[in-house]
Amino acid sequence: MKTQVLLLIKSALPKKERTNLDIIKTTNLTKKFGDFTAVDHISFSVNDGEIFGFLGPNGAGKTTTIKMLITLLNPTDGSADVAGFDIIKKRDDVRESIGVVFQEPALDTQLTGRENLDFHARMYGISKDKRKSRIEEVLALVDLKDKEEVLVKNYSGGMKRRLEIARGLMHYPTILFLDEPTLGLDAQTRRAIWEYIRKMNKEENTTIFLTTHYMDEADYLCDRIGIIDHGKIIVIDSTKNLKNSVGNDLITLSCTDMDKLRSRLEKEDWIKNIKSYDSFLTLGVEKGEEKIPMVFEIARAIDVKIKSISVGKPTLDDVFLHFTGRLMRNQEQDSTMKDRFKAHVGGR
């Protein structure tokens, strides 16, 4: 009997550690709106302390997933634990442990920046002394100290976003949810917001769950990324691994007879993977610069003319293309393949 108990404890221990690591865990989480399935049986987990990104085109189900995790929507099926609490049965505990920055600004524009923070602090039951010092802290974090007495309706888009980030951090959340944090902001402001997000991830040790449809954003910020499309998760891995799965370097080329060249290249073992698209081929390789002459030689030998060729580090654009066969930004496929190739060749 005793040994049995001990065994039970032993087997329970590593399990417990694991659940501590998974600060968000979903199992077959599903949301249907009538006949339309916005989120389709997704299961994933987010580690404590990391920046996790949900990457996908508009309408992929990112916001719906967030809304379920933050208890604003009830899932149709499946379940999820956030900070160790069930999102349906322990709503209030979940709400206590999370901060949210919504896609559209959710500030009271008739109040000042400080008043918005004060409102939030009181809604979360933060005591008077704590409230004051914490407001100072978060204002300093997003550099809004000098604008605290200005009505939010006079804030710029970037300032509003910063204030919302500050507000999301007010109550020391374990997890901060950011839904498209830089949507509609200019390039400079985006950079600044990224820095704030990184800073709070480090300084406050906050786990961050963000959604975005910007590749560069996910690339720059996230430790791990889940690519979501049509309500389903296509792949989840670290940013690095995702890029590696495509190939260390990516050669993109267009030629006169793609099929012929492709079947020839498939015999070469230094090519990790070959994908053909409408008007171009991509080859995942190591040391891409050295491989270009080899590709040329092979092509010449079988009498295929190479029209253009480029090599570069794979971006998340390439990753998305690799896993979905489609580009992210434009869903109209045929034309974009060409556009993309132009961008690829021109940009490198």
Add this chain to the structure above:
Amino acid sequence: MKSKEFQAIYIMWLREMKRFARSKSRIVATIVQPLFFLVILGSGLRSAVMPGMDVSSDYLTFLAPGIIAMAILFSSMFTGISVLWDRQFGFLQEVLVAPISRLSIIVGRTLGGATLSLIQGFIILAIAIFLGVPIASAFNLLFTVIFMVLLAFTAVGFGLVIASKMSDFQGFQIIMNLLLMPLLFLSSALFPIATNQGFPEAIRMLVFLNPLFFMVDGLRGSLTGMNYYFAPAIDFVIVLAICIFMMGLGSYFFNKSEA
């Protein structure tokens, strides 16, 4: 209830106060409009005799409680409906994701709206007294305040129901014209109906289906002690029931509308 909930109720209330204080046009509109009714309509027709009025009463005395009711009704409904604004501007999400019970959110908002409309009601009451509207007694004044509070709460609840059933601002004007105006005109706030033999029987009966009638009647009976149909105590019971029902309905719809 935890102290956290009280703090949330307080800050919801405070927010309503601040927003009101900063909206100059709203302050002007909500005070000037009933004032026009009272001073111009009431004073102009002061010596007019309406069929169905008490003999000892002049028109201003009849009208004043009706205008107080009107001001409270409009202002409170506005607070209820302003949930729609919050939804449109996204702020409602910030409120709903906080670890606070839905009830506290509604209570805070209702208290805020009720406070504002009561302030307006008292300003008009003061003006009415200044213009010479007689007060039955100090006790009656207290009773009047109770009616004002109940009316305020009912109207906020009504506003919440409307807000949860409307998805945009276009419907707002329609509601005001098609719902509020008939309610007001058939409440005997502006002229006597139930006791006015000039009206067809059907219309006089219609009054008894109008919740606002009992509030105006109770307010009038308790404030001036004249021109009332039911004894204020009877009105009070009816109004209390309507108030509880409306608040319940408002909370129910508010709870349902977010999920």
